[in-house]
């Protein structure tokens with residue numbers, strides 16, 4: 001199933017909130033990374049409201065400099081360039097916005113419940129279904145650009161992942177046993193994203209934080225934390241309003257982390 005660009009455009013035009021959030025859509029068959037191109041265009045002064053969508057990526061970027069598996073004809077890879085009227089310290093909240101939008105839209109489009117693992121991994125059956133990469137650049141103009149990059153594993157078959165991802169990644173097709181229409185899914189995701197973005201722009205930060213506290217399955221779990229400088233274990237207690245995760249250590253101290261990798265620990269097994 002190919003992406004139906006006309007359907008994406010007519011859906012955008014017929015939904016006022018979407019029309020407001022996305023002013024222009026650029027589609028590529030193949031590109032190195034939708035995030036990279038969005039950031040480059042932002043540096044060249046592109047206004048907010050640009051959606052870059054590609055059928056495949058040669059150098060899809062994941063968090064912490066990882067590679068994002070981006071084969072053609074199967075999944076969704078897109079980046080939304082915004083220039084939010086919010087202080088840059090609030091930008092990490094867009095990661096919650098995108099996680100909640102994915103959670104709601106995947107449920108709506110497929111009936112599947114997904115889990116949010118801090119900071120913004122979208123999991124099904126403890127395997128990674130989708131990822132979010134936020135990137136920003138120091139402002140060249142009045143407003144700082146923010147790029148929200150989203151990759152969703154939609155129609156890669158259960159045997160379609162490379163060996164290093166086989167155990168840790170999944171797709172909607174692998175879980176449902178049938179393919180999902182990428183265009184319809186994208187339209188639902190964008191609508192949901194527009195709803196969550198307007199909540200944040202309207203100053204309803206508290207609502208977002210309350211919801212993420214409810215939906216994030218990392219909370220209450222014993223976790224291994226790798227901040228890239230240090231590793232430790234503890235219990236994930238809370239997400240603060242700047243998106244930081246608070247960990248209660250064995251000695252009772254609480255530590256805040258803003259960047260890092262979390263592994264949910266189980267009695268007998270670990271899931272990254």
Ligand code: BTN
Nearest residue numbers: 033035061062063131132149151
């Ligand atoms: C993660 O590591 O979980 C984040 C993955 C983000 C992947 C998406 S695919 C579209 C956009 N362009 C990129 O190069 N990366 C993001």
